[in-house]
Amino acid sequence: MKTSFNEANVLTETTGLGRAGASPRPHLHKTIDRDQLLAQLHWRYATKQFDARRKISSKDWSTLEEALVLTPSSYGLQPWKFLVVNDPDVRQKLLAASWGQTQIIDASHLVVFTIKKNLSEKDVDAYLDRIAEVREVPRDSLHALRQTLIGSVIRGWDDARRREWSSRQAYIALGNFLTSAALLGIDACPMEGVDRLKYNELLGLDELGLQTVVVAAAGYRSNTDQYATAKKVRFARDEVIVSV
Numbered sequence: 001m002k003t004s005f006n007e008a009n010v011l012t013e014t015t016g017l018g019r020a021g022a023s024p025r026p027h028l029h030k031t032i033d034r035d036q037l038l039a040q041l042h043w044r045y046a047t048k049q050f051d052a053r054r055k056i057s058s059k060d061w062s063t064l065e066e067a068l069v070l071t072p073s074s075y076g077l078q079p080w081k082f083l084v085v086n087d088p089d090v091r092q093k094l095l096a097a098s099w100g101q102t103q104i105i106d107a108s109h110l111v112v113f114t115i116k117k118n119l120s121e122k123d124v125d126a127y128l129d130r131i132a133e134v135r136e137v138p139r140d141s142l143h144a145l146r147q148t149l150i151g152s153v154i155r156g157w158d159d160a161r162r163r164e165w166s167s168r169q170a171y172i173a174l175g176n177f178l179t180s181a182a183l184l185g186i187d188a189c190p191m192e193g194v195d196r197l198k199y200n201e202l203l204g205l206d207e208l209g210l211q212t213v214v215v216a217a218a219g220y221r222s223n224t225d226q227y228a229t230a231k232k233v234r235f236a237r238d239e240v241i242v243s244v
């Protein structure tokens with residue numbers, strides 16, 4: 001018997017997944033060893049100077065876009081859009097709204113993580129349509145899930161809470177992006193040092209119903225970037241990890 005909220009129950013019981021017929025995900029072989037993982041996490045750093053001449057290949061970039069798409073989110077609602085800003089003139093304007101941080105213009109690629117400003121029943125319905133399509137389940141079978149999502153995210157919260165929640169989801173995408181880039185040997189810089197309102201204005205996000213949360217620049221480090229060789233500063237593991 002369920003005694004408390006459990007998202008897993010909501011999602012599986014309402015989408016037919018708990019019943020016979022759903023095939024288990026194949027068990028993947030290990031693709032990266034422990035040393036490689038840690039080596040890449042040590043290798044990465046918040047890149048301050050990019051080599052403006054080096055561009056990420058289209059295959060690598062496409063992989064990173066797919067990593068963004070694959071980001072998990074609470075309820076699976078994906079309340080975001082990721083803007084890839086390619087236009088150099090727009091990037092130049094964004095530079096002024098980013099405290100002059102040159103990563104904005106020098107990096108090969110620039111992603112603005114945005115959330116939907118007014119997440120609504122329409123977005124929930126689009127998500128349910130997608131579940132029905134991908135999992136080939138009748139749309140009607142998702143009624144209970146619809147009630148849950150609308151009851152909590154849409155009607156249960158005010159705008160401020162919904163946007164705060166959506167922003168937290170966008171940060172998961174940022175983390176996923178940074179790690180994915182590092183695993184591919186691509187440099188990146190997460191950036192909060194941007195004027196979000198100016199970004200919204202320059203990118204015309206209001207009209208798209210979006211707002212800026214955070215930014216990431218990606219490309220290849222310049223060999224003059226002194227941060228590349230600076231030691232990583234992290235608290236000792238026993239100060240950060242608590243076993244209970």
Ligand SMILES: Cc1cc2nc3c(=O)[nH]c(=O)nc-3n(C[C@H](O)[C@H](O)[C@H](O)COP(=O)(O)O)c2cc1C
Pocket residue numbers: 044045046047048101189190191192193194214232
């Ligand atoms: C959400 C977030 C926002 C950040 N904003 C900026 C930024 O605007 N400019 C910058 O140069 N670094 C920025 N950083 C980089 C951090 O300073 C850096 O990640 C931190 O000092 C740890 O160093 P490391 O990433 O090089 O290991 C940001 C990092 C995060 C996670």
